[in-house]
Amino acid sequence: MTDYKTYLKTRHWQKTRAAAMKRANGKCQLCGSRQGLNVHHNSYNRRGRELAGDLIVLCDGCHDVFHEKLELAEKKESKNCYMVSPL
Numbered sequence: 001m002t003d004y005k006t007y008l009k010t011r012h013w014q015k016t017r018a019a020a021m022k023r024a025n026g027k028c029q030l031c032g033s034r035q036g037l038n039v040h041h042n043s044y045n046r047r048g049r050e051l052a053g054d055l056i057v058l059c060d061g062c063h064d065v066f067h068e069k070l071e072l073a074e075k076k077e078s079k080n081c082y083m084v085s086p087l
């Protein structure tokens, strides 16, 4: 199993990330911003064969809020995401 950083360099992830951005129309799925977008993994259970619902596109602001909530809820640090520039 490759580690996360290696995974982010795979063609599979490049395609998956691009597909997520396309589905979100290159906008934050919460507020519609086009600045500082991140593709965030909701789940790693299907890493390598993600479903659409496993990924969410968020801008920096919404992403921070999202992580705060996530970390409060799960009491753990989650850095399961990847910064991307808008397509």
Ligand SMILES: [Zn+2]
Pocket: 028, 029, 030, 031, 032, 033, 058, 059, 060, 061, 062, 063
């Ligand atoms: Zn946003």
Ligand SMILES: [Zn+2]
Pocket: 038, 039, 040, 041, 063, 067, 078, 079, 080, 081, 082
């Ligand atoms: Zn994230």
